[in-house]
Amino acid sequence: MKVGVQINERELELEVATNSTLIDLLREDLGLRGTVEGCGVGVCGSCTVLVDGRPVSSCLVLAADVDGRVVTTIEGLGRNGALDPVQEAFLEHQAFQCGYCTAGMIMAVKGLLAENPRPSAAEAKDYLSGNICRCGTYEEVLGAVATAAASSDGGGD
Amino acid sequence: MTAIGTSVARADGPLKVTGQVQYTVDTQLPGMLHAKVLRSPYPHARVLAVDATAAAARPGVVVLTAADLTNLDHAFGVALRDQPIVAIDRVRFVGDPVAAVAADTPEAAEAALEFIDVEYEPLETVMDPEAAAADDAPVLHPVERPRAPMFVGWPAERFRGSLNVCSGYHVEQGDLDAGFASADHVFEDTYRVPPIHHGNLEPHAAVASWDHRGHLNVISSTQSPSIVRLQLAEIFGLTENQVRVVVPYVGGAYGSKVYAKIEPLVAAIARKAGRPVRLVLTREEVFATAARHACTVHIRTGVRNDGTIVAREVRAFYDTGAYADTGPRASKKGGYLAGGPYRIEHQSLTSYCVYTNKAPAVAYRGFGVPQVVWAYESQMDDIAARLAIDPLELRRRNLIRDGDTFVTGDVLRNPGLDEALEAVAEAGDWGSPVPEARPGFAIGRGVACAIKSTSTPSNSAASVRLNADGSVHLLTSSVEIGQGSTTALAQVIAETLSIPVSRVTVSLPDTDVTPFDQSTISSRTTFSVGRAATDAAAKIRQQLMSLAASQLEAAVTDLDVDEGSVFVRGSRDRSLTFAEIIRRHFGSPAGSLFGDSVFQTRGGLDPLTGKGKASATWFYSAAAAEVEVDLETGKARVLRIATSADVGKAINPAQCHLQNEGSMLTALGSALFEEVVYDAGQPTNSSFLDYGMPSLEDHPLEFHSILVEHPSEDGPFGARGVGESVISPVAPAIGNAVAAALGGARVRELPISPERVLAAVDQQPEARA
Amino acid sequence: MQPFELLQPRTLEDALDRLADDEEARPLAGGTALVVLMKHALLRPERLVNLKRIPALQGIDWSSETGLRIGALTTIREVEQHQAVRTWFPALAEACHVVANVRIRNLATLGGNLAHADYQSDPPAMLIALGARVRIRSVSGEREEPLETFLVSGYQTTLEPGELVTDILVPPPTAGRRMQYLKFTTRSAEDRPCVGVAVSLGLEGTACRDLRVVVGAVSSTPVRVAEGEELATGKVLTPDLIDEIAGRAASAVDPIGDVRGSPEYKRRLVQVLVRRSLLGSVTEVSA
Numbered sequence A: 001m002k003v004g005v006q007i008n009e010r011e012l013e014l015e016v017a018t019n020s021t022l023i024d025l026l027r028e029d030l031g032l033r034g035t036v037e038g039c040g041v042g043v044c045g046s047c048t049v050l051v052d053g054r055p056v057s058s059c060l061v062l063a064a065d066v067d068g069r070v071v072t073t074i075e076g077l078g079r080n081g082a083l084d085p086v087q088e089a090f091l092e093h094q095a096f097q098c099g100y101c102t103a104g105m106i107m108a109v110k111g112l113l114a115e116n117p118r119p120s121a122a123e124a125k126d127y128l129s130g131n132i133c134r135c136g137t138y139e140e141v142l143g144a145v146a147t148a149a150a151s152s153d154g155g156g157d
Numbered sequence B: 001m002t003a004i005g006t007s008v009a010r011a012d013g014p015l016k017v018t019g020q021v022q023y024t025v026d027t028q029l030p031g032m033l034h035a036k037v038l039r040s041p042y043p044h045a046r047v048l049a050v051d052a053t054a055a056a057a058r059p060g061v062v063v064l065t066a067a068d069l070t071n072l073d074h075a076f077g078v079a080l081r082d083q084p085i086v087a088i089d090r091v092r093f094v095g096d097p098v099a100a101v102a103a104d105t106p107e108a109a110e111a112a113l114e115f116i117d118v119e120y121e122p123l124e125t126v127m128d129p130e131a132a133a134a135d136d137a138p139v140l141h142p143v144e145r146p147r148a149p150m151f152v153g154w155p156a157e158r159f160r161g162s163l164n165v166c167s168g169y170h171v172e173q174g175d176l177d178a179g180f181a182s183a184d185h186v187f188e189d190t191y192r193v194p195p196i197h198h199g200n201l202e203p204h205a206a207v208a209s210w211d212h213r214g215h216l217n218v219i220s221s222t223q224s225p226s227i228v229r230l231q232l233a234e235i236f237g238l239t240e241n242q243v244r245v246v247v248p249y250v251g252g253a254y255g256s257k258v259y260a261k262i263e264p265l266v267a268a269i270a271r272k273a274g275r276p277v278r279l280v281l282t283r284e285e286v287f288a289t290a291a292r293h294a295c296t297v298h299i300r301t302g303v304r305n306d307g308t309i310v311a312r313e314v315r316a317f318y319d320t321g322a323y324a325d326t327g328p329r330a331s332k333k334g335g336y337l338a339g340g341p342y343r344i345e346h347q348s349l350t351s352y353c354v355y356t357n358k359a360p361a362v363a364y365r366g367f368g369v370p371q372v373v374w375a376y377e378s379q380m381d382d383i384a385a386r387l388a389i390d391p392l393e394l395r396r397r398n399l400i401r402d403g404d405t406f407v408t409g410d411v412l413r414n415p416g417l418d419e420a421l422e423a424v425a426e427a428g429d430w431g432s433p434v435p436e437a438r439p440g441f442a443i444g445r446g447v448a449c450a451i452k453s454t455s456t457p458s459n460s461a462a463s464v465r466l467n468a469d470g471s472v473h474l475l476t477s478s479v480e481i482g483q484g485s486t487t488a489l490a491q492v493i494a495e496t497l498s499i500p501v502s503r504v505t506v507s508l509p510d511t512d513v514t515p516f517d518q519s520t521i522s523s524r525t526t527f528s529v530g531r532a533a534t535d536a537a538a539k540i541r542q543q544l545m546s547l548a549a550s551q552l553e554a555a556v557t558d559l560d561v562d563e564g565s566v567f568v569r570g571s572r573d574r575s576l577t578f579a580e581i582i583r584r585h586f587g588s589p590a591g592s593l594f595g596d597s598v599f600q601t602r603g604g605l606d607p608l609t610g611k612g613k614a615s616a617t618w619f620y621s622a623a624a625a626e627v628e629v630d631l632e633t634g635k636a637r638v639l640r641i642a643t644s645a646d647v648g649k650a651i652n653p654a655q656c657h658l659q660n661e662g663s664m665l666t667a668l669g670s671a672l673f674e675e676v677v678y679d680a681g682q683p684t685n686s687s688f689l690d691y692g693m694p695s696l697e698d699h700p701l702e703f704h705s706i707l708v709e710h711p712s713e714d715g716p717f718g719a720r721g722v723g724e725s726v727i728s729p730v731a732p733a734i735g736n737a738v739a740a741a742l743g744g745a746r747v748r749e750l751p752i753s754p755e756r757v758l759a760a761v762d763q764q765p766e767a768r769a
Numbered sequence C: 001m002q003p004f005e006l007l008q009p010r011t012l013e014d015a016l017d018r019l020a021d022d023e024e025a026r027p028l029a030g031g032t033a034l035v036v037l038m039k040h041a042l043l044r045p046e047r048l049v050n051l052k053r054i055p056a057l058q059g060i061d062w063s064s065e066t067g068l069r070i071g072a073l074t075t076i077r078e079v080e081q082h083q084a085v086r087t088w089f090p091a092l093a094e095a096c097h098v099v100a101n102v103r104i105r106n107l108a109t110l111g112g113n114l115a116h117a118d119y120q121s122d123p124p125a126m127l128i129a130l131g132a133r134v135r136i137r138s139v140s141g142e143r144e145e146p147l148e149t150f151l152v153s154g155y156q157t158t159l160e161p162g163e164l165v166t167d168i169l170v171p172p173p174t175a176g177r178r179m180q181y182l183k184f185t186t187r188s189a190e191d192r193p194c195v196g197v198a199v200s201l202g203l204e205g206t207a208c209r210d211l212r213v214v215v216g217a218v219s220s221t222p223v224r225v226a227e228g229e230e231l232a233t234g235k236v237l238t239p240d241l242i243d244e245i246a247g248r249a250a251s252a253v254d255p256i257g258d259v260r261g262s263p264e265y266k267r268r269l270v271q272v273l274v275r276r277s278l279l280g281s282v283t284e285v286s287a
């Protein structure tokens, strides 16, 4: 079926199968492989992307349901070759190890800062707790959130 | 130079924060098919017939069954070759592969699976390792399987019981009976650990293709490219040059991807299809592919009134699941480390590796050691309580010291254990009053420490290439699984050559190009590959010096290297950059220099005595925990944890701390709630919906990671290794804190679930006070 | 996931027609339950009727006379964040906040949660404690039913084929009403509930005018502790009385054993958590 969607600021008209999920659309149809799947049931958060600015598990969203929506993936962050402040903060705090959760974690942080540009540590924990990092790089993620929030533009654009 | 001991930025950072990083799951090859696996719904059954005719008749579908493999001895395994690519005549756990299908899309492959008919005859199952070891247990492998050439095995017959005991290990010293006779107190307990899931977020994935030379090309998420190449060559009757294994970045492994897992199956179906085939496991399948060994540990300890441990007997039953995989080796390691990091005159340590109808247990961060540490460090606090000796003090009195001989015969040099223990005690405010708990709650503190060894003998090769502009490539088959190897290895080379870390690029494995490395396991990469890389870089340095000697007309002995240049000591103006040396040497700014090195550790344990040289280096660690227990619900919450590890030398302190944080969190999950649950042979929580792992909200409110640096003899710049150190002491430290909070009531089976805590309180009502 | 036909009605009437045409067609809301089931081939519907594009099913309205109307397709996150919900039903905001993670709450709908009727859920117990009703429509008309009777057992409701939940209705709270939702997890903080306890307490001075205690996630449907509620009516909730109500709660439930706890343990927890919720509500009163 036909889907008109804006993905990373590009307007796209796509033909998708009804039984295809948003992550299938991103990875298989569009080659946006920065978004990865970990559990397929909405628990781990590796596949987090923003739909209309809010984080969702792209493994549970039907591709057909992004018709008319705005989708942002990790590939859509940063401008003119410069990294997004959240990405910079992740680098600064070494807030990743194997990296498999990282794209999803960064997108969740984008969602957090968009809603709450100056989150307390408790608020950040509450919001991000659903993004699992088995390497255990949690303190560094919280550090990155604090840095990104403090950076001049708040990182929450 | 300051490349060593500096938390330089990770080499892979820009790839990982932008999503540009490539994992095996991202692989796409032209004409690639997708595979799905038909798996056994029974924990144990005879396979009477597999009829795949209807599936094979579907358009574009290729089916693989055991009938396609009759000309191969396709059973594989790094210790015992007992695991067939697909079931031959029997399935041994729920999830055992029976057939596989490849098709244009994963959906088409999945749909085709339903057209395969399998006739099973259910067999009696056995789920408990100790029951499985008994001589009347149902047997999983009625015919003993051949040993893999790499495995130095011991005669399993000595340890039987039933044929389910596929391996065993025993070591002793002193006279156990005399030891116990001289003890004032004897403690005898049983500790249990369930299977747990690795939680590697990137599932196992592999892509295989065969080319017209008959060569097999595999892209895989494995931690062991060199060994997987060997195993594939062995299965398919190829020579090593005919198999190529490429490993992109790996999205988490923790042991789950050590040695061949899905690669043989993918290679087999690709061979039949004549096209590239990709298999990416679903989460449920990851549960069916790997787990940590469940274990039952019987531990008996004799102690004198002054706290001296005089005798210890341990019998540990490791549940390796349906196939041996690394079980014989993990149980061996757990076996000789079961006495703990203590001077104990009389010891008898035995471990059994036993088949049961569970998913295969494989390598897991800690490799068989956390199971026994859980037992001996928990019991240690019971001893302390009975003897009214402070738990920290009791450990101090018994700790191994520099120059001590371990039960295996190894002499321990410069162990940083006492320092590690004192450091966590201090960070955890040991000895100061425990904060007052809210009404209905209790707070307790616990400490624990541990010793672990590394896989020995083993070897790693490194090839360092100096480019014409003075930049460097390291070719290595070590795998970037997130531990930061591509950064740390660049650091040791940068240090050796006195160049900026940014001038060094570390390869990912490609066995057509990169030299042998045993595996990315056993906390050995910085130690072994790091040493090989350092030595290889030193050879480049030597070449540069001798070239420069003639170019500068100076004696090599008068030269030194700094900031990418060779100079004459005492007159810095007589210097040449690496680029200039190469330009002069080749007469053009093009070309390269090579330095190769192999680092080899020697040793191993004698199969009959259990003695010899167990390890090329040793890892020491400790943890202190403060835990709040809800006395009415039994729920324990970790308030604070301090961990410490003797890393020898921290090449990159930030990465060392991350290893500690990760080990701590995995251990915390295993301590409090992680467990793969089986009900009548069926796994009941093989999904993240039902298997929880620690989240940000589960992180201790306060966490300290302390690095102790007692240099090793052989590691680069004194490094030992850090990947697994902290995982062992954390669970018993938490357990000891819970017991302290409860006035001694102790949970002896992991996880320390709220329900078990309440049961312990019920059995010891005074604990409520 | 097996292929299926996806219908995208824009009006409620159209959706109801589609459902009436094909008894096997399944409504699709947030998909967080349905897509998981379909991915695992536990459900293989041939036709889905997507409810997301129907404006009539969206939105939250509040009036002090009629209370709260929550459109069935409202996401759990919207409920949790809605100003009227936070002001008038803070415990409902809490019961929604503790559902899953923020990504799921951004997708999952309140109507889907109720229609799916998974026993390990948070919002239903709280909604029952608040006396919520569900409005249901089909081509043949509209009906309303208390949520309490709508939930029949695990994964079972009174919904007939062709019927849709259109709204969730919560009566306005009486002045000074106390309410609490307590979610208890036995494993990771991210886990589904082992036990959830919802309390809604109306007061007359310091005495209890009416009390609702509902235990969720333990039995196949949320359990109202009716005996305990009656005991409380007209009385001051002393610690002894609270203990007695908690005891009634423990005997009222018929716990399901699962990976989150055995039946015996859950029963014990119910007693502890009901006592804590009531003590919490009462302390709030005296404070």
Ligand SMILES: Cc1cc2nc3c(=O)[nH]c(=O)nc-3n(C[C@H](O)[C@H](O)[C@H](O)COP(=O)(O)OP(=O)(O)OC[C@H]3O[C@@H](n4cnc5c(N)ncnc54)[C@H](O)[C@@H]3O)c2cc1C
Pocket (backbone or CB within 6 Å): A041, A042, A043, B689, C026, C027, C028, C029, C030, C031, C032, C033, C034, C035, C036, C051, C072, C073, C098, C099, C100, C101, C104, C107, C108, C109, C110, C111, C112, C113, C114, C115, C116, C118, C120, C121, C122, C123, C159, C163, C164, C165, C166, C191, C192, C193
């Ligand atoms: C990772 C994860 C964690 C979770 N944790 C929790 C938790 O902690 N607590 C908790 O309470 N829940 C939890 N849930 C469950 C979650 O709340 C439900 O999946 C969700 O609310 C279902 O709503 P939906 O809109 O996604 O429904 P869908 O998946 O779209 O539909 C579910 C079912 O309801 C039917 N249906 C949907 N809407 C209607 C309607 N308006 N009328 C009639 N029938 C309808 C569908 O046909 C389907 O059968 C969790 C779920 C996930 C995936």
